[in-house]
Amino acid sequence: MNLLQQGAEARLFAANFCGRSCIVKERFPKKYRLQEIDEKLTKKRLSQEVKALQRCRKAGILTPIIYFVDTTRSIIFLEKIDGETVRQHIVSVRKMQEDSSYHSIYPMAREIGKILAKLHDADLIHGDLTTSNMIIKTSDNKLDKKTNEIFLIDFGLSFSSSLAEDKGVDLYVLERAFLSTHPNSEELFSVLLDAYKDVSKKSSSVLTKLEEVRQRGRKRSMIG
Amino acid sequence: MPLTVIGFEGSANKLGIGIVRDGVVFSNPRHTYVTPPGKGFLPRETAKHHREWMLNVLKQALTDAGLTHADIDCVAYTKGPGMGAPLVSVAVAARTVAQLWNKPLIGVNHCIAHIEMGRLITSADNPTVLYVSGGNTQVIAYSERRYRIFGETIDIAVGNCLDRFARIIQISNDPSPGYNIEQLAKKGNKFLQLPYTVKGMDVSFTGILSFIEDAAKNKTLMAEYTPADLCFSLQETLFSMLVEITERAMAHCGSQEVMIVGGVGCNLRLQEMMEIMANERGARLYATDERFCIDNGAMIAQAGFEMYRTGLKDATYEDLLEESWCTQRFRTDEVEVTWRDP
Structure with missing residues (x-):
């Protein structure tokens, strides 16, 4: 997988999901903060993101489609938006x-x-x-x-x-x-x-x- | 021609007077108004402290530098932001010496002075700046002639949160409440989950303060946690938030340099966390120590120097004197930065 960008929260990779080009968003552990803080935030933010993306689509707001979520490794596979x-x-x-x-x-x-x-x-x-x-x-x-x-x-x-x-x-x-x-x-x-x-x-x-x-x-x- | 500037700072509880000549700090004495444990500093008493110590610190600044007033080219002072009464007491002193010595007088934005001093000491070129102190919490980056505020506290400053917590658990204010919390936190190891409030690139601290205030007064909870544990938990939570918003701003601006300034910036744990974050993204951290992080006169002189040699070089003595007022509210992004490339 190619690293596209390192944002503040996650690393973004370009990948392929069942023939579709996708973005892999990985929330990796942040070593600067305590494990107790890091794990809690990572877990919470992953689920918040997934929930919100779905609710947005229901409300008619354009967001990337979620292809797959891996909660143990904190990874989301998302539709790639060209733009x-x-x-x-x-x-x-x-x-x-x-x-x-x-x-x-x-x-x-x-x-x-x-x-x-x-x-x-x-x-x-x-x-x-x-x-x-x-x-x-x-x-x-x-x-x-x-x-x-x-x-x-x-x-x-x-x-x-x-x-x-x-x-x-x-x-x-x-x-x-x-x-x-x-x-x-x-x-x-x-x-x-x-x-x-x-x-x-x-x-x-x-x-x-x-x-x-x-x-x-x-x-x-x-x-x- | 070398330019020698003397700077007067007294926007909070520190009175500092420093002399800088073309980027070299000649002297930088400071006197801090320290209040007893459980008490903060109030404007009236702080201003009185500044007035009482003014002449001593001024004499020391000249003696340490080995200069006389004849060697000074320009007088700079803090125009704001800060507490009204202390600001006025220092502005009056600066205005007096400027007229006695017949030197131009320049009012400086306190936050800008922190940034310029940090850039001078660390030689950072164009860093994303985390400015953290008793009164300010801002994430700043430069673009198009302004220091623009990307993230900020939406209520109290991080230093204020630490100071007030120190008062609750009666920690000494000598040399500063933040320093004593830092030392006590080293002995803490049991982490108490506190609220964590990041809103985009902004943060909020009041909820955390009320939460930990209640915790410190809760006898059942305090049977399990020591004050050191609370200091540790508070520091870890606050600093994680600060590092996070700084990283957000860096990602947003595509910046590879980060600098910490302001009194809270001399906290070594904050510096350590910021360094880990910077390394993780291939960026570089610039930090300074307590001499220049904490409010001081040299930083005012340095910012005054930059203003005097660029934007204000044609201003007349009378115009500058006319403009020598001060204000409690003075935003970082109000100042046109004439000394940097657009």
Whole structure:
């Protein structure tokens, strides 16, 4: 198996599963932390990921298909999605055009907002939303037009909750990762939030919480 | 022309004054306000401590460096973030000497100073930075002229969590509560499962603090666990979370260097864990010791030096004096980094 990438939680390998190309995600023991902590986290995150991937598909959110799970070795065999991460996509689009604005990717931001609204309306919290954890797959359809599909990945920190607080924090985590990864993208992120607002049925309480969480960050006394 | 900068730091309970000339630390004396066990430091008393020790530390900084005020080219001080009263007491002193000596005065962001001092001492080029102290917990990486915050605590700082736990079990604050927890933790070996709260690249500590606070007061539980076991469990849990979010940020940014700065950064167990993580992914760890991890004057001087030679080189004495205020809230990503390549 070829090592594709070493993420923070797992190693990703390219492999073949019954004739289909797949991604093997192995949560290997992290030697820096105590075995007691490591085993508990690994076990919990593996099962959280598997559960969330299935619930997402039921809710109509695109995620990789699970082919096989090996709980003793903490390995998941996943469908391989051909595409690039949203992060790579944004960076390359910005490099290609002359001005450094994000206008051309507003439709994609709207699409992400809609997906997150669906996710939260199904009472699912991703737990680690960043632009690295979204894959954009471009395919040509019959009319010679390109269509973009966005897949969510990396559900290790996900859990199920109906609380506006958890959903607000989920969006806050994304906002922070978004703005620090893509400089001056405040407008782009607000496009995403607007789409979230339009689609989600419970958006008002979530967005109020989001504002509250933001305030918490600001009010925190920052000494030494 | 060599540039000699004196830096004044006093945003928390440490008063430090350091002199740096072109990247060489000439002197860096410090005096810490230590409170009795079970007590934290309050703004008023801390400011009083800084005022009382100001002249002594300043004289020592000049004597240690073997310089007089005539050799100084620029005065730097902590503009924020920090506790209001101590910040003001130090800013007033810095402003006074700047006017007495007729030198330009530069306000420095405390967090940026930590990063720049770390880069100077370790020669790390473009590291992902874990900044951990009594008031801050941030994972920072540089891009496009800003130090951008990728991960952060969403409530209290990790050092604050440790300090408050030290108060609960009445550990000495001398030299610092964190240091004493670290020593006690070495004697602990029985692990108590604590909550583990990582939210993406962010962390939360308040739940852990309340949990361990209850545990420490629970007599049945304390028949099984010693205070040393609790210190051990707390450290292991908190540091695992910190290393994890740092690794997440490194994976996200594709970074191969990691640096720890801030007071909690001199904890050897944290450094050890970070090193194992770095080795596992073929990255390199840069860490410093207590002289430069803990708040000090030289770091303010170093950041002031970088600002003075780049972004502020054409600023007039009057403009700089006009701008010499301080603030309790001052985000790391507010500062335009003029001294690094975009």
